[in-house]
Amino acid sequence: MARVGEAAPPVAARDALARARLRASLVPDLLVEARRVVNTVIAGWHGRRKRGIGENFWQFRPYVEGETMSRIDWRRSARDDHVYVRDKEWEAAHTVWLWADPSPSMLYQSRGASVSKESRALVLILALAELLSRSGERIAWPGLSDPFTARNGAERLASYLLHAGELPARPNLSQLRRFSDIVVAGDFLDPVEETFEWLDPLAQRGVRAHLIEISDPAEESFPYSGRTEFTDPETGQKLTAGRAETLAEDYRRLYTARRQELASRCAKLGWSYTVNHTDRLASDALVKVHMAMTADVGHGGR
Secondary structure (H helix, E strand, C coil): CCCCCCCCCCCCCCCHHHHHHHHHHHHHHHHHHHHHHHHHHHHHCCCCCCECCCCCEEEEEECCCCCCHHHECHHHHCCCCCCEEEEEECCCCCEEEEEECCCHHHHCCCCCCCCCHHHHHHHHHHHHHHHHHHCCCEEECCCCCCCECCCCHHHHHHHHHHCCCCCCCCCCCCCCCCCCEEEEEECCCCCHHHHHHHHHHHHHCCCEEEEEEEECHHHHHCCCCCCEEEECCCCCCEEEECCHHHHHHHHHHHHHHHHHHHHHHHHHHCCEEEEEECCCCHHHHHHHHHHHHHCCCCHHHC
16 A cells, blocks of 8 residues: 655655654654653553562452461461461563654654654653553563663663664564563554564464554545645655545545454454554553553463
8 A cells, every 4th residue: 555645755765864863853852742641641550560479569468268378477467357468469571562663654744733653653652661661561672672671761762762873664573572562653554464474473472462553634534636746755656646536535445444454453363453643642542552451461371
């Protein structure tokens, strides 16, 4: 499916150095915006901790007949007439990988959008980094950082992006292992088969993915009419339509079918698929992804 735009992107598709500089100039402001978004949803963010095998104290709860006596906390039990067990917090080598599509099509921004697709994707990824870090999760950007745990996770990830230079169109995901999650923010305008040729190996290794489609309102509605020149931001190829409105119906049908197929495949794999429009709030997608990530914290039989 061709990627459409009202004009050529501000940076030539092959000028990777210029694109890296543009991204670096945006990152500080995007980090501020990400923290603003986090502050709007933090009250409902409960993290993903659960009871299980570990070293850290989790909670006291009443003793249940049949449990081993060694788990009883006699000091706590002595305070009243009940017997209490000391639960420890569940621990596992779990990492949430975060990635935003750096391809030229993500630079697109129509008149009806407040931000480019790239800006929205990076804000969402940095906001997730902030929230996950506050919850004690390990986070990483594939090909850019090793997994780490830090309270300032978003700031560290932003620093990596500032100094990253050129980013690959698609990172190598071979290092992702079972019990990991990955959040992928992009426009997913490539053919569906190509997208899942890249992502299918994750399902085979027990990795759970959460896809966030970043969509510009003009890409969805196709508001063009009359003589219009479209430019493919990936290749620079141009298409001139004498009456653009005659393409609208077929375009919308193909655009919607692509999205439905992506969402359907994700559902079959137990993954989540969320759409976020650049003329709407970033927090909408953040809440949906959070709900998807916490819906089954013990996925894969953990």
